[in-house]
């Protein structure tokens with residue numbers, strides 16, 4: 429092969445490897461000949477383990493798709509089917525758009541090319557973008573309001589203190605005490621709403637050290653009744669972040685979980701993984717750290733689920749409804765996102781944090797994964 433052909437070949441391979449859709453090539457017997465990186469990630473398996481596998485064993489979408497493969501091979505009609513459920517080897521099921529294209533040679537159709545584009549992720553990205561913009565608007569409003577409350581509150585408290593000193597009858601002090609105590613309570617609320625006043629102190633942070641700190645804090649609060657186990661992926665590179673902020677965000681989530689299961693048999697599970705070429709909102713990042721905090725509690729009440737990240741939304745007695753809203757805005761500062769899924773017996777909060785984005789390594793989203 430001459431150099432030009434070799435370079436072209438390398439370029440084509442590189443394009444295939446950077447595509448966000450899974451691309452699979454099957455031969456006449458419908459045995460797999462090639463799978464790109466996105467395909468390996470979709471099926472959670474390396475190419476050398478599945479090359480040679482039959483399309484029917486790999487893409488288990490019932491009879492329809494297999495018929496399509498056979499017909500495309502036989503008659504050469506290209507084919508597209510939208511939003512079909514695809515069961516994966518790890519037990520998950522995703523929704524994909526599937527395009528099947530015959531590859532013709534002078535001898536006839538020798539191969540078919542199958543492109544699988546994950547769609548549920550794309551739908552989620554749209555939802556995420558919507559959620560982020562709504563949250564930012566809600567947070568801006570709450571912060572503006574908190575600011576406006578903060579100043580008169582200081583004056584109110586000061587005036588009550590002066591009044592307390594001048595009271596002719598000490599028994600009236602009960603009333604000024606109420607004013608001062610309530611002003612203090614409001615001040616604490618407003619401070620929490622406004623968040624930290626200092627600038628983040630960004631350093632290289634090992635996410636597992638952050639999680640271990642969260643684990644020991646929560647364990648100390650709930651004692652032995654709740655078992656907290658973990659499954660960490662040691663390959664996650666350090667993040668450039670303020671570790672106190674990350675501790676705060678993860679602690680707010682873990683505390684809710686611990687509170688939901690604070691009884692015998694309660695379990696919290698901390699899990700980390702690294703995701704490659706992953707899209708958050710509309711940005712694609714080469715590397716994203718994923719932290720999952722799972723509990724086996726009763727689940728988030730359905731009527732709260734849509735609003736759970738908004739400030740002042742609470743389902744618990746004595747809760748301020750600020751924990752998740754603060755956690756979300758802290759994580760957003762690092763271009764990250766918190767998502768959740770919840771049903772009775774299993775609530776999973778997923779924190780996604782881009783790694784390396786802090787140096788401006790963002791990529792424009794070419795698609796989703």
Ligand SMILES: Nc1ncnc2c1ncn2[C@@H]1O[C@H](COP(=O)(O)OP(=O)(O)OP(=O)(O)O)[C@@H](O)[C@H]1O
Pocket residue numbers: 680684685686688723725726727728729732736741742743744746747748749750751752753775
């Ligand atoms: N793991 C969970 N299981 C069940 N419900 C949850 C879980 N996490 C959050 N929730 C629900 O979401 C609500 C909002 O949580 P959030 O942390 O924002 O506020 P809060 O815990 O009520 O108050 P705060 O954190 O400000 O003290 C909770 O009151 C609870 O009803």
Ligand SMILES: [Mg+2]
Pocket residue numbers: 680683684747750751752
């Ligand atoms: Mg909370």
